[in-house]
Amino acid sequence: MIAVVTGAGRGIGRSVAIDLAKRGCDVALLGRTRETLASAAEEVARAGRRALVVPCDVAHADQVGAAAARVVEELGAPNVVVPNAGVVRRASVATMSEADWDEVVDVNLKGTFLVARAFLPSMLAAVKAGARIGRFVAVASISSTLGTKGQSAYCAAKWGTVGFVKSLAEELRGTGLQAMCVMPGSVDTDMLEGSGFSPAMGPADVARTVTFLALDAPDAMNASAVEMFGP
16 A cells, blocks of 8 residues: 655654655655654554655646656556645734745645646556555644634645535545545644644544545445544
């Protein structure tokens, strides 16, 4: 089994990469910071699986395309793709800069589209050739369901992520591939700092849910958006 995780250097992405490795997946770790990716790759290797570090900014189509080509060449077509990379910039609508808005939407939403588009051909071919699993599991947010003061760009991007995943799922019906997403609430990561919310769960909680959707969930969960509120 081969998995691709974006934003894999820290937080939820790191936990997802390690959890999938523990379940027997070789993992391609994509992200912007080589040092944190390398650290996560060491954990994947300690789980006895191959780790491929691929520096990549998911907001740029050329980088995503090159990353996908490298993954397929060195590991093979992925069975699981987890678009997880995300950023947040907090400001009121009146004071948010266009650059900050664009960065948040480009990484969280456009990045999910670019990653799915880049890996889709190889995954479709693998399923037609007999691969048992082909899953896209995007990491959205509870902010996909509500609005939060000072987080208009993030909420808009995450609402869009769910809409994108559900549309992708409809396009995939009958192909052997499925698309799903998780919508965690307050997770104890660096991104939560400054939000005003207390953590309700850890990255490992989200990772276990992603792994369930990626490897264990029935095909009938195609288009599912799983909310996580914490214990």
